[in-house]
Amino acid sequence: MSLFEIRTTVARRTKILWLCLFLIPVVWQLWVPPYVGLADNGDFAKVVGRFGLTPADPGPQPTFHFFHRLWKSDSNALWVSPYWGIEVLLAQVALWVSRATLFDIRWLGLIHVLIFAGAAWLLIQKRIAANAFAVLALTDAAYVTYFQSFYFDAASIVFVLLLFAAWWSERPWVMAVAGFGFALAKAPHAPLAIVLALILLLERKRKYLPAALALLVGGGYMLSQTKDEYKATAYYNLAFFKLGAMDGGALDALKIRPEDHRLLGTHAFMPESPAQNEEWLKRFYPQGGYGNALAYYASHPLVAAKIMWADLSTEAPQIRAVNLGNYERSTGKAYCTLSTGFGWYSAAKSWLFRAMPWHLFLLVPLAIWVIGNRPLLLAVLAIGGYEFAIASLADACETYRHLLLFHVAYDLLIFMAISEIQSKRTSSV
8 A cells, every 4th residue: 555545544534533523412412312402483384384294292382392303294284384495395305214104303303414414524624623623613502403403594504514614625516506505595595695606706716606606596596585574574573673662763764654653662473463464564564675774774873883782792692592492391301491412612602702792803803814815704704794784683583593604604714713723833834
């Protein structure tokens, strides 16, 4: 065996070892009892309703309190949601593979894990510190619990990681698949997919054209399918639950009808809210839509800054949803109990955001200085910036949960900085 063959064999075995280090924490959390996942906040119906699935053991409270592993068919649960994401296709594949009377969500978890494993394989390099950080950050319970859920966010996480990893390792066709998956993950990410396509074109490499096209086509399709009712729900929350409470004049700027001003202080998910009526919601959404909100922020920049600082200080530290349980009811644990294993990193990051939210304004310039001028860096900053701005300025409910990709981008930024530091140290030796 030649020296080159020996080195190649050692490198591949080392890479396999690192992949195992990525997967062991994931497997331990998802498939070693007690199994963990994420409770339903009411969004699961967007996926399971299409297949007529309902929890096999719903208990007195089927949402929020406990994670449901087993699901049964129920014709009464059949509902075709007007909202669609690629998670529907992933669930359909999992159901086809399962072919059992009761559907075990671990099959869907397996599909998410396989995509995640592909991303991990492409991320692994010869830089120990960067690999170790990626293992610590990306296998945290804050992300892994999503793998055993029907949230559209589960697809967003795995596909954005695969897109980044493929871009990082220059695998153009994997980028195209990952980009298309990410663009189709959920409608609010469609504009971001188009932005990423434009950044990708900055590479000026022909091999990246399929990926850019996939992002553009996928993002364009999702934008074309986004109904005003979907926007109206978030607009209702923004008007009555956030901006209206801060500035009484904001309701007029948002073109809210005078007779609806009485709804100040409510949000769309309250049982008594008129937003529960689809016809009312269609009439409520004003002409100009979110353009009105953009114009308001442009004329009131201090209000926008105040909102974003408040969310950075209070919402960003809530990395894990404390109102969504991670365990099954059969474990006997209290409702809304979070898993404690493999949550050390998110706990430390949560403390950092709570104690020193301003550290972000030091970290980002420092990372830019270390990493240098790279389109991939611009893409990561776009992901984090877009996610934070949309979650903070375009909605008012569950802001902490909608900052999910902001936290993913934060971790990828640190990963890139560590890798670059190691690379420079190695080349200087």
